Every structure is written in C-alpha cells, then in structure tokens.
Amino acid sequence: MPANKHINKRINKLVVIGVGLIGGSFALALKKARIVKQVVGVGRSRKNLQVALRLGVIDKAETDAARAVVGADLVLIGAPVGQMPGIFARIAPALPKHAVVTDAGSTKQDVIAAARRHLGAHFAQFVPAHPIAGTEHSGAGAAFPELFRDRNLILLPQKETNAAAVRLVRAAWLACGARIVRLEAAEHDEIFGAVSHLPHVVAFALVNQLAQRRDAKRLLGFSGGGLRDTVRIAGSSPEMWRDICIANRAALVPLVDGFISELEAARAALAVGDGESLEHMFRTAQKARARWLLKRK
Amino acid sequence: MPANKHINKRINKLVVIGVGLIGGSFALALKKARIVKQVVGVGRSRKNLQVALRLGVIDKAETDAARAVVGADLVLIGAPVGQMPGIFARIAPALPKHAVVTDAGSTKQDVIAAARRHLGAHFAQFVPAHPIAGTEHSGAGAAFPELFRDRNLILLPQKETNAAAVRLVRAAWLACGARIVRLEAAEHDEIFGAVSHLPHVVAFALVNQLAQRRDAKRLLGFSGGGLRDTVRIAGSSPEMWRDICIANRAALVPLVDGFISELEAARAALAVGDGESLEHMFRTAQKARARWLLKRK
Numbered sequence: 192m193p194a195n196k197h198i199n200k201r202i203n204k205l206v207v208i209g210v211g212l213i214g215g216s217f218a219l220a221l222k223k224a225r226i227v228k229q230v231v232g233v234g235r236s237r238k239n240l241q242v243a244l245r246l247g248v249i250d251k252a253e254t255d256a257a258r259a260v261v262g263a264d265l266v267l268i269g270a271p272v273g274q275m276p277g278i279f280a281r282i283a284p285a286l287p288k289h290a291v292v293t294d295a296g297s298t299k300q301d302v303i304a305a306a307r308r309h310l311g312a313h314f315a316q317f318v319p320a321h322p323i324a325g326t327e328h329s330g331a332g333a334a335f336p337e338l339f340r341d342r343n344l345i346l347l348p349q350k351e352t353n354a355a356a357v358r359l360v361r362a363a364w365l366a367c368g369a370r371i372v373r374l375e376a377a378e379h380d381e382i383f384g385a386v387s388h389l390p391h392v393v394a395f396a397l398v399n400q401l402a403q404r405r406d407a408k409r410l411l412g413f414s415g416g417g418l419r420d421t422v423r424i425a426g427s428s429p430e431m432w433r434d435i436c437i438a439n440r441a442a443l444v445p446l447v448d449g450f451i452s453e454l455e456a457a458r459a460a461l462a463v464g465d466g467e468s469l470e471h472m473f474r475t476a477q478k479a480r481a482r483w484l485l486k487r488k
Numbered sequence: 489m490p491a492n493k494h495i496n497k498r499i500n501k502l503v504v505i506g507v508g509l510i511g512g513s514f515a516l517a518l519k520k521a522r523i524v525k526q527v528v529g530v531g532r533s534r535k536n537l538q539v540a541l542r543l544g545v546i547d548k549a550e551t552d553a554a555r556a557v558v559g560a561d562l563v564l565i566g567a568p569v570g571q572m573p574g575i576f577a578r579i580a581p582a583l584p585k586h587a588v589v590t591d592a593g594s595t596k597q598d599v600i601a602a603a604r605r606h607l608g609a610h611f612a613q614f615v616p617a618h619p620i621a622g623t624e625h626s627g628a629g630a631a632f633p634e635l636f637r638d639r640n641l642i643l644l645p646q647k648e649t650n651a652a653a654v655r656l657v658r659a660a661w662l663a664c665g666a667r668i669v670r671l672e673a674a675e676h677d678e679i680f681g682a683v684s685h686l687p688h689v690v691a692f693a694l695v696n697q698l699a700q701r702r703d704a705k706r707l708l709g710f711s712g713g714g715l716r717d718t719v720r721i722a723g724s725s726p727e728m729w730r731d732i733c734i735a736n737r738a739a740l741v742p743l744v745d746g747f748i749s750e751l752e753a754a755r756a757a758l759a760v761g762d763g764e765s766l767e768h769m770f771r772t773a774q775k776a777r778a779r780w781l782l783k784r785k
Binding site: 273323324325326342343382383385386387389390391392393394395396397398399400401402403404407408409410411412413414415416417418419420421422423424425426427428429430432433434436437440443444446447448449450451453454455457458461462464466469470472473474475476477478479480481483484485 | 570620621622623639640679680682683684686687688689690691692693694695696697698699700701704705706707708709710711712713714715716717718719720721722723724725726727729730731733734737740741743744745746747748750751752754755758759761763766767769770771772773774775776777778780781782
C-alpha cells in the first residue's frame with residue numbers, strides 16, 4: 192500500500208471513540224487515503240456500531256474505550272464534548288506511550304482543560320482539533336469520506352504538545368482534504384459561539400416556538416423553503432448540542448443577549464410602524480450576507 | 489396555439505406590475521403554457537424592465553401603470569405590498585370593465601382593504617392571491633417558469649368577487665403548476681406571520697448582530713453551512729420585507745415576543761448550566777422538524 196503524500200508512515204491502529212458523522216467520516220477518509228490499517232470503533236450504541244461495521248466504517252467494534260486503545264497509534268475522540276472528561280479518565284491508564292490522541296469537539300477550552308486534568312503526562316500527546324464540517328444528520332450511517340474536503344480544520348496545539356504528535360494529526364487531516372488553521376482556544380470558542388452555537392440555539396428555539404402551538408401541524412404544512420433552510424440545523428443531535436452549549440455558555444450567554452437586543456430593536460420598530468429603521472436593519476444584514484457569506488461553501 | 493387544459497380562452501394582454509421574481513416567473517410560466525399573447529411589464533426601474541425585455545419575460549415595457557392597463561385582460565400586481573394602495577388608486581380609472589386584477593402580495597388583510605378602498609366597483613373583479621414560492625434572489629433576472637410548480641397558491645376570493653374572475657385567476661395559476669388552497673385573510677396573515685415573516689426577521693437580525701462586530705469579516709470567514717442556510721433568506725429584498733413586516737405587524741409583534749420568550753428560556757437554562765432543560769428544548773424542536781418539516785419541499 193503506498194504512503195499518502197501527507198504522511199510518511201501508516202497508522203496501524205486507529206481508534207475512533209464515538210463513531211458518528213465526524214468520527215465515521217474521519218475513519219472512511221483515512222481508509223480511502225490508505226494510511227490506516229485497522230479502525231476500531233468505540234460507542235455506547237451497539238446498533239450504531241453494527242451499522243459502522245456493516246458499512247465498513249470500522250473493522251472492529253468495542254464498547255470499552257480502555258480496552259480499545261491498547262496498541263493504538265492514533266485515537267480520535269468524536270463523542271459529545273460532555274462525555275470527554277469521562278473518556279479521558281477512562282483511557283489515560285491504558286494508552287500506549289506513543290499513542291497520539293486528538294478530538295473533534297466543537298468547544299475547545301473545556302476539552303483542553305479536561306484533557307489536562309485527566310491525561311497526566313500523556314497530555315503532551317494530545318492535539319486538540321475541531322473540523323468545521325457537519326450536516327444535520329447523525330450516526331455512522333451518515334458518514335462519508337469527503338465530508339472534510341476543503342473544510343477548515345482548527346488545530347490548537349498547546350505549549351506542552353509534542354511536535355511529532357502535531358505533525359501526525361495535521362497529516363491525517365490533510366489526507367482528509369481539510370485546510371489547517373490555527374487558533375487560540377478562547378478565540379475559537381468565541382468565534383464558533385457566534386457563527387455556529389448561536390445559530391443552532393436560534394434554529395432550535397424557532398422550531399420550538401412553532402411546534403408548541405395547537406395548530407403546529409397545519410401551520411408547518413404551509414411553510415416553504417425559507418423556514419426549511421432557516422431551521423435545517425434544528426435537525427442536529429440534541430445531546431451533542433446540549434453539551435456544546437453548556438460547555439461554551441460563558442461565550443454563548445452574551446451572544447444570546449445580544450441577539451435578543453437585536454430582536455427587541457426590530458420589535459420596537461414594528462410596534463410603531465417604523466419602516467425606515469426596519470429597512471435599515473434588513474439592508475445592513477442583506478449587504479453583510481452578500482459581502483461575507485454568499486460565496487462561501 | 490392550443491388552449492391549455494386549465495383555461496378555455498387565451499389571455500390577449502397580461503399586465504404585470506412589478507416584474508420581479510414572482511411577477512416575472514408568472515409571465516414566463518403563462519407564456520410557456522401558451523395561454524398569454526402579450527405581456528406588458530410595468531416597473532420603477534428601467535434597468536430591470538430592460539432585463540425583462542431582453543430575457544423575453546415581457547414583450548413591452550411601461551413606466552405608467554394606468555397607461556399599461558388599457559386593454560388588459562389580466563393584471564397581476566407583483567410589487568411590494570406597501571406600493572399596492574398607490575397602484576390600485578392609479579389603475580382604477582383606466583381598467584377595462586372586463587379586466588381581472590390579482591396580486592401576489594405576502595400579506596392579505598392590508599392588500600384586500602386597499603383594493604376595496606381604491607378599486608370601487610372594480611373590486612368585484614379583484615382576486616386576492618399569494619403564491620408560496622420564492623428564492624432569496626430578486627428582479628426579473630431571477631425569474632423562471634417553474635418557480636410555482638407544486639407550490640401552494642393561496643386564493644382568497646371575497647364575498648363580492650365575481651366567480652368568473654376567480655375561475656380565470658385559478659386557471660392561470662394551475663397553468664403555472666401551482667396547487668390551489670383557499671384561506672381566510674386573517675388566518676393567512678397569522679400563518680405566514682409565523683412560518684415566513686418571523687423567520688425572515690430572525691435571519692435578518694442574526695446577520696445584523698454578527699455584521700456589527702468589529703471582527704465581522706474574520707468571524708464570518710469561519711462560518712460553515714449551518715449559518716449559511718440559517719440566514720439564506722436574509723438575502724431577500726429589504727424593501728419588500730419592510731413592507732410585509734409593517735403590513736402584518738399586528739400578527740408579527742406577538743410572534744416576535746413569543747420568540748424572545750423562547751430565547752430567554754434557553755438563556756436562563758444556559759446561565760445556570762441546566763443541560764436537561766436545554767436538551768428537552770432541542771429534542772422537542774428536532775422531533776417537530778422531523779415530523780412536520782423534513783419531507784416538505
């Protein structure tokens with residue numbers, strides 16, 4: 192098997208803890224790039240692991256993370272961020288010395304703090320990361336190897352992190368087709384609080400408001416493409432997003448407050464029939480979208 | 489030219505006032521169905537009318553609505569709802585007795601009241617309507633004949649409306665491929681306030697909040713598909729949406745209030761780290777979306 196241009200040795204054993212959309216797609220991409228020999232998947236749901244086995248996302252299923260990481264070269268934790276402290280604690284005593292650990296958590300300050308707390312000396316082998324990719328679908332069945340192609344991969348090595356560990360994780364993500372971007376953890380959490388976590392809260396809240404009405408079924412039967420796109424991300428995993436929002440609440444609460452203020456300004460303009468202020472708000476938004484969002488993938 | 493199955497005589501002169509996405513697509517669909525002979529477009533922007541002429545959306549351009557409607561068989565008003573009272577007043581004295589007038593306004597109580605006020609005896613020839621279709625693009629250049637295929641067309645004939653006028657408008661929209669649905673005006677405005685006008689306010693407000701930040705450019709550079717879809721409709725015409733929101737503000741203000749309450753509940757759960765309440769909200773939304781929105785076009 193030829194080595195990939197990004198990586199000079201193959202990964203004999205990749206362990207993916209949490210074989211969902213992200214973890215599963217990472218495994219499939221590395222298999223497709225032919226730089227991984229065996230993938231062991233760890234998860235809480237036997238059914239999901241069976242789907243992962245059947246689809247060839249993983250080669251072997253395990254329910255115990257500590258047993259799974261024995262002999263591992265690379266461990267990717269793709270579980271909801273709320274589970275990461277428990278996973279770090281569980282795998283720490285079983286990790287081989289050379290094993291590199293990375294994660295795909297959507298929040299970084301909390302994950303890094305948990306790794307520092309639970310991994311001990313092995314923290315130097317931990318490379319925090321966050322792939323900016325996803326769909327509203329969850330589980331191994333939603334995984335596909337092209338998910339990360341041309342997407343940003345945020346890499347957040349810490350001052351203790353071994354350079355060789357960073358190189359391995361970087362090479363693996365490059366082999367997935369991702370673009371590597373470095374950020375500080377606090378900056379990461381603020382940015383993704385604004386462009387990702389807040390929109391998810393907004394989408395969930397909007398569907399919730401409509402769903403609670405007695406006439407919800409009839410009402411939503413009249414909806415068009417506008418509402419459908421606006422709330423697409425309300426199809427995302429409730430557990431995963433609970434964990435993200437709770438983990439990043441220090442950044443998220445002021446963002447929600449800012450958004451409520453924005454809505455209150457619109458409400459005030461509506462209440463008095465102030466079309467000029469309303470149009471100004473709408474035009475500012477329309478222009479900003481055209482300038483900064485329209486041409487992005 | 490063969491008559492379309494939905495209509496037993498051709499429309500010799502169709503006048504479209506406001507040759508945008510909706511008015512332009514209506515003209516193109518009726519031309520494609522070969523039930524209209526000549527389309528005269530009326531608009532404020534000479535540039536847009538020239539685009540409409542060049543693309544064959546209209547056969548003749550006019551800037552004066554009163555002059556345009558002379559000899560018309562069918563008049564579609566596709567202008568922003570805030571302009572409709574002025575348009576009704578302007579065309580009323582010039583309309584031929586047999587001419588049928590319809591509109592594509594997103595709000596109905598205000599448009600019907602304006603028509604009743606300004607059309608006089610001709611109000612019986614006015615058939616209020618609202619096609620539930622659109623994209624975030626505006627103008628004649630965005631028009632395409634399939635826009636209304638399999639979409640709902642809300643028809644709202646009043647007690648005074650002539651049956652023959654209703655038949656003509658119904659047949660024209662059927663020829664566009666639309667499904668005809670009848671609603672009362674107040675019910676219409678409440679439903680579309682919830683499933684369309686509120687989501688637009690939300691999308692505009694969300695982009696606005698992010699755009700006002702000093703780091704907006706960098707921030708939005710990190711956004712993914714989630715934010716892009718959530719705010720797609722913030723690309724819609726600010727003027728059109730100003731008019732819709734102002735016209736329907738009686739229904740919209742309580743909806744915005746309800747949405748702010750929903751966000752405040754999420755904010756309260758976040759502030760105290762109450763993951764259980766947050767997950768319950770997210771799960772309710774996720775299920776409602778799967779049940780009522782997922783399979784809709």
